Amino acid sequence: MTVATDVNSADRARGGRGEIGAGRLAALMTAPAAVFLLAIVAYPLLFALYLAFHQVSARELRSGELPFVGWANFLALMNDAVFLLSLQQTLVFVALSVLLEIVLGVGIALLINEQGVRISALTRVLILLPWAVPPIVNGLLWSFIYNSKYGYLNVLLYNLGVIGEFVQWTGNPDLALYLVVIPYVWRTTPFAVLLFHAALQAIPSELYEAAEVDGAGTWHRFLRITLPLLAPTVLVVLVLRTTFAFMVFDEIFAITGGGPGNATWTAAWYIYRTSFQPPFEIGVGAAAAYILALIIFAIAYLYIRLLHRKVEYG
Template structure:
């Protein structure tokens, strides 16, 4: 087939008439299409990642004039810093608790919404609504709900008699972490519910029928058919969620700014603070490189699991 978007005028006296331009263009055509995107992606994502590594090897603090080569100094200092390991631990804790809560709740909600009832379509749409809320709006909304004196949570729990006195929801490091997880779960759960629903619906109904004929109870059906069939979705959410934990920022920024007593300072927030609050670019870059490596490791896992076989562009 002829492709001619950059076909030069044919001129017998010029050297390039020797080339079959249709053929060359045909071979290059995919690259013409890719060029703008690749330039943007390489220039603004891939090159900066390497650049970041370069910065992480420097003593580069905006508060101290000049910069000098530091070798792996930033990394050494980072790995000796207990606050770094603590924030890594918090990230892991955040990931594990939110995964456990969101997978369990997501599956329960999906199982309920998979039943037949009046208004099922509407309910499914409603469940996905919080997912559309901007994360910063979610943060500020929950900050208001958690507000110690006038907040809705205290008011509600007090009126219902669950608490005897108003609580300071975000003043205790441990409690604050869990309150953030709750606020985050409210926003993202709908998306996981939809994922679960999609895979629930992909389970062929004749499997259930034959199980029923064989006399399997609903609980046994759930354990032996539903759970194994949902395995890919579990894995997907597991990896997606872990990757997302490294991005968690907005909600922490809105609710606690990493406090109290650094109790909610996850690794991503630490990188932000080191760089843009303490203006230590070298150290901030080192933290961001650690994050990049962790994300890369998890992404590889993710790609291996889901995209290797059937969904690669082919």
């Protein structure tokens, strides 16, 4: 946090001169945002906790009586192979996409940071475009690319001679999850590039010049200067992107709908299907949502600790 830690004393003195006090003014100014925070996030979060410990499905919603069931919803989840599979696939999805985002992010950031290469100016201008594409559109456009009759992936690979006939890509349960990772990484890597690029620009060029005078080669300079100074940003991207990757929904929705079979069921998809499709097992869905939220919160906690230590460059 870079905010100052004390209200300056002149403000305190003014409190007595008829002007509204700093404390009251701060309360008034934050009140609307706080109300929204309570109404749209805090209250529903508690409500969901209530639902997680009650039996809530279409039947109970009709009768209006929600019996308390203790940990039964959580126990049901632990015995539900589809839920465990969804969690497992979420972990694979998160690990793979975050790893790719960081590797590609650092690579592309280094590339666009090159001043001597003229075309990198164009890359710099275009790099943010995938981030601007709505996630649901991203899903649809890639399912068009993957299409088995005329999709451009088939066209490209066939023309290159890699495949002998058109392939039903998303129909293959061994490939489906990876086929969702690609679009997701395509859309989210620009954000990582952005942060890494900002961090690279903050590295003083004197460091490189001094290293060059000392006879350090390109690889050596990267290992000894760039990488260590990039490390705090890698950590931030790692944690931030991990928490968001756990919530992946739109691309799954558009490209595979969880299929084929259960091959691309992820945590958010499981919660959505359980809660909003017949038989509307809202209690179980809420319990699953809490498990997901707790996993993400453990990582968020790490992030807050990280910010506390204050990220500095140079």
